[in-house]
Amino acid sequence: MDNQNNRLLYTEKLTRDFGKLRAVDRLSFSLEPGEIRGLIGPNGSGKTTFINLLTGIYKPTSGEVYFHGKRIDRLSPEEITHQGIMRTFQIARVFGDMTVLENMLIPAFTQGTSKREAVRRAKELLDFSLLGRLSSEPARNLSGGQGMLLQIVRGFMRQPLGLYLLDEPFAGVHPAIKDVMIETIQKMNREEGVTFLIVSHELTIVRRLCSRISVLHGGRLISEGTMKEVANDPQVIDSYLGG
Amino acid sequence: MKNISDSRLSGLSRYGLLLALLLVVCLLPFWTGQYYLQVFTIAFYYVVLASSWNLIAGYTGQFSLAHHAFAAIGGYASALLVTRSGFPISVGILASLISSTLMGLILGVLCLRMRAIYLAIATWAFAESVRITLSMTYQITRGDLGLAVPKLFLGAGRALACYYLFLGLAVLTVLTIILINHSKMGYYLRAIRDDEIVARVMGINTTRWKIFSFIISSGIAGIAGAFYGHYNGLLTPVMVDFNEMAFIVIMVVIGGIRTIPGPVIGAILIEVLTETFREFGEIRMVVFALAVIAIARLYNEGAMGVVRQLAQRISIKGRHGKV
Numbered sequence: 156m157d158n159q160n161n162r163l164l165y166t167e168k169l170t171r172d173f174g175k176l177r178a179v180d181r182l183s184f185s186l187e188p189g190e191i192r193g194l195i196g197p198n199g200s201g202k203t204t205f206i207n208l209l210t211g212i213y214k215p216t217s218g219e220v221y222f223h224g225k226r227i228d229r230l231s232p233e234e235i236t237h238q239g240i241m242r243t244f245q246i247a248r249v250f251g252d253m254t255v256l257e258n259m260l261i262p263a264f265t266q267g268t269s270k271r272e273a274v275r276r277a278k279e280l281l282d283f284s285l286l287g288r289l290s291s292e293p294a295r296n297l298s299g300g301q302g303m304l305l306q307i308v309r310g311f312m313r314q315p316l317g318l319y320l321l322d323e324p325f326a327g328v329h330p331a332i333k334d335v336m337i338e339t340i341q342k343m344n345r346e347e348g349v350t351f352l353i354v355s356h357e358l359t360i361v362r363r364l365c366s367r368i369s370v371l372h373g374g375r376l377i378s379e380g381t382m383k384e385v386a387n388d389p390q391v392i393d394s395y396l397g398g
Numbered sequence: 399m400k401n402i403s404d405s406r407l408s409g410l411s412r413y414g415l416l417l418a419l420l421l422v423v424c425l426l427p428f429w430t431g432q433y434y435l436q437v438f439t440i441a442f443y444y445v446v447l448a449s450s451w452n453l454i455a456g457y458t459g460q461f462s463l464a465h466h467a468f469a470a471i472g473g474y475a476s477a478l479l480v481t482r483s484g485f486p487i488s489v490g491i492l493a494s495l496i497s498s499t500l501m502g503l504i505l506g507v508l509c510l511r512m513r514a515i516y517l518a519i520a521t522w523a524f525a526e527s528v529r530i531t532l533s534m535t536y537q538i539t540r541g542d543l544g545l546a547v548p549k550l551f552l553g554a555g556r557a558l559a560c561y562y563l564f565l566g567l568a569v570l571t572v573l574t575i576i577l578i579n580h581s582k583m584g585y586y587l588r589a590i591r592d593d594e595i596v597a598r599v600m601g602i603n604t605t606r607w608k609i610f611s612f613i614i615s616s617g618i619a620g621i622a623g624a625f626y627g628h629y630n631g632l633l634t635p636v637m638v639d640f641n642e643m644a645f646i647v648i649m650v651v652i653g654g655i656r657t658i659p660g661p662v663i664g665a666i667l668i669e670v671l672t673e674t675f676r677e678f679g680e681i682r683m684v685v686f687a688l689a690v691i692a693i694a695r696l697y698n699e700g701a702m703g704v705v706r707q708l709a710q711r712i713s714i715k716g717r718h719g720k721v
Contacts, residue, residue: 248593
């Protein structure tokens, strides 16, 4: 069992019901600082609901969420962000009427960063992620993949960023942009110590990026370990093949 | 895709257009007669209302239908304080600011968590309540007979003084909106309008900023209402008729919602057209309403969209000419 002090984030019997449907079922889960964790599971297994519970979009029916030892499940989404947790959405949700650069400035502004400093970091991140030449474009003009990439790099504007939750970041994205995303995630993990929880169906990328994988099925955590370990777990095989 | 030079041109043309317009209206009293001097004075009053409504509806996405009610609250607050208690008009104007921002705060706290249609209905109900209250409290407001209000500036130069006063108010309002738009608050408001959930995830306290913009907007409307009362010399509950709100919406939509010059152009255009075609009566409202439907359906950028496209075409032609 993990030492409580070593855990960046943990949940205790986290549950969320939608009417008679139990989307997340007494889920106890934990993340250690600095890791890149993959979260996989069949469709409808509760992955996105879990992310929504961690970020305050949904309130749990029961159970608790702790970040840096502080209970956060009663906080609003913006209060959770101010604790150092950011997230992305399954579809690229950028501020379409604002330029790429303006999109980047918002998370920095909300934590009181000066415009000068925010613009400097935004340009650095945009250049690294090859979005620099598009910084004056309205974000609605970006392709789906570029929008997803902007969504990811926008989150890095928050400093320090303790935990980044990426919900299906690679779905439908051009391979070249996927490579940029992977590089960016690895760089931020290595250089700034950002912890990631990545929900993805792209097992090849999950294998490449994540040291440990957690598997959800029916709102429950059914397996955890390296990719090799979970791939050989009969419960996991059964959940993917047997439903 | 729009390139950077086009964006810059669009920005320059926007503010260039406003400066050109300002120059024209500053010199207008030297060309025009008394009648149109008064028409433009009222047009500037609507510039204040339309621009401040654009802040909440256009930039923040909160479709309030109570903006005219805040003008009335400010107008009556100042008028009653000056007529009943003998305070100077300047104190009345201050009271109009306090009363309208306070009511804005209360309505904001109650309604701004509501979404779209519910917010529109709730704010419309509030405005109707204000109108009925003003009509019913005859002993205080003189109801539909109207409340006589001490006038600003007396004497021969009154019309000209009022013209420049309302022009100054309009310029101040537009400058305030420009400042807000370029501040962090402006970024937050635009983010809230685009996607409120994502705005919250980015760390924006959306309720706080929505209420704050609502208060600013209500305060501006309240001050405008107070000056209007002291200009007109008479206040009636007609000020809170739904037609007044419809006028503000028409001005913003026709001029160009979510743009700085749009409400300015829309307010001046509609007010001048309304007065010019006064003999056609209420049919004018039907024509304006049809224009709004057409713009909303076919060309939602309004008059400012036309200006922007023209500026881009001129720029493209200019570049081709150089080559």
